[in-house]
Amino acid sequence: MNYSNSCPVAMQTQPEYDPPHVTSLAQSLRIAQWRMCLLHSAPQHRLIWLTQGQGRALIDTRRRGIGAHNLIFLPAGHLFALDAGPPPMGHILSVPPGHAGNWPVWPSLARALDVREQGEITALFDAMSREQSMQRSGWADAMGALSQLMAVWLIRVNEGHLLADGSGAPLKDAATHDTAADRLIGAFLSDLERLYPQGAPMASYAERLDVTATHLSRVCKARLGRSASELIVERTLHAARDRLETTSTPVKDIAAGLGFRSAAYFSRFIQSHTGNSPRALRKRAREATERARQTAAS
Structure with missing residues (x-):
């Protein structure tokens, strides 16, 4: 088939919808700590990647220990709160409703145990930060694609590294609420x-x-x-x-x-x-x- 006369696809710099968004966790806490430390929910899915620091957070039905290389997933509408204290370092990915991606139904807390896993998640966040900052043609589509890849990565990590309190004990499926x-x-x-x-x-x-x-x-x-x-x-x-x-x-x-x-x-x-x-x-x-x-x- 001859494509020489095909019309080029127009790549818009300004998206027609709200793309996924990446923010710095430490910066968010410095600007308005109450937003993360008071009990709240959000209309978006949120994925929080911690790179440094430690603390505790209300996730699902328990107060859990969190630390470096922990990955916290919060489905839209689920309540969450960080304990007040020295701000941990990391990133927050917010994914508005309607975006594709096989995101889990329940909150989860996982740890990236080896350097390869840590490198993969860091590379995805870095790529999303670059797209968001530079806003080249098609950047919103790129953010959507990268967030879908992030959802796949999350499911893979959750299969083996769910944590209850940072001790390494497996986190029971939140759907069971067994006590x-x-x-x-x-x-x-x-x-x-x-x-x-x-x-x-x-x-x-x-x-x-x-x-x-x-x-x-x-x-x-x-x-x-x-x-x-x-x-x-x-x-x-x-x-x-x-x-x-x-x-x-x-x-x-x-x-x-x-x-x-x-x-x-x-x-x-x-x-x-x-x-x-x-x-x-x-x-x-x-x-x-x-x-x-x-x-x-x-």
């Missing part, structure tokens, strides 16, 4: 992610789960290092700060959308947990965004 505590925490976190905008108190969660509030808090504290009430506060605070700092929604509407009885009560909540008023948080975030914009333009 009563796992089942209780899993159900509580699922309810929390769906119901926190209603502003329900901890007692109402316990009632839904048919346990006492004391028992629910005790199990959460033992497994996650946070009581049930603390988890509710964290999830609500993260959502509140995100809406204050990234939108122009009136404070009274944010308060109503998170189940607060009044804007005044919401303001006291924010002041108590951040030391700043809602208006001050919003002002600081806008100033930081403007500084970042000017730095990028210079």
